[in-house]
Amino acid sequence: MKDELRRNMPLFPIGIVTKLTELTPRQIRYYEQQGLISPERTKGNQRLFSFNDVDRLLQIKSYLEKGINIAGIREMLKQQQQVLEAKREAETAKKELSERELRRMLKQQIIHPRRGQIPLNHGELSRFFRH
DNA sequence: CTTCTTACA
DNA sequence: TGTAAGCA
Numbered sequence: 001m002k003d004e005l006r007r008n009m010p011l012f013p014i015g016i017v018t019k020l021t022e023l024t025p026r027q028i029r030y031y032e033q034q035g036l037i038s039p040e041r042t043k044g045n046q047r048l049f050s051f052n053d054v055d056r057l058l059q060i061k062s063y064l065e066k067g068i069n070i071a072g073i074r075e076m077l078k079q080q081q082q083v084l085e086a087k088r089e090a091e092t093a094k095k096e097l098s099e100r101e102l103r104r105m106l107k108q109q110i111i112h113p114r115r116g117q118i119p120l121n122h123g124e125l126s127r128f129f130r131h
Numbered sequence: 132c133t134t135c136t137t138a139c140a
Numbered sequence: 141t142g143t144a145a146g147c148a
Contacts, residue, residue, distance in 0.1 A: 026141060046134055
């Protein structure tokens with residue numbers, strides 16, 4: 001989950017990206033103008049690309065080689081982004097369910113302590129059920 | 132020297 | 141898309 005931040009860090013100037021992708025600066029700037037990528041800028045207005053930007057450029061390149069036009073690629077990325085969003089939501093829902101399960105089990109343990117188990121005191125209880 | 136924008140072929 | 145000009 002912390003990887004996402006790393007992948008979105010503005011790191012490389014356009015010169016590095018041209019070597020990484022085999023695309024010309026002209027092409028890269030044009031794709032940005034077409035809304036296919038949104039690299040950050042330095043205080044001096046220079047573009048700084050992230051790993052995600054580079055990956056996306058490589059993706060754009062392969063789509064272009066397969067004969068898909070800019071408009072088509074824009075839609076592909078849009079849909080792909082929606083899929084990722086749905087995935088994140090599903091993941092979040094899953095974790096919330098897990099927490100509810102944990103709470104339920106804790107409550108169960110407090111209400112019906114098993115033999116040999118030390119009951120939780122008030123401090124611990126309030127900590128677990130504060131929310 | 133690298134990058135940026137703008138304009139033209 | 142390539143290239144040139146004039147800046148930063």
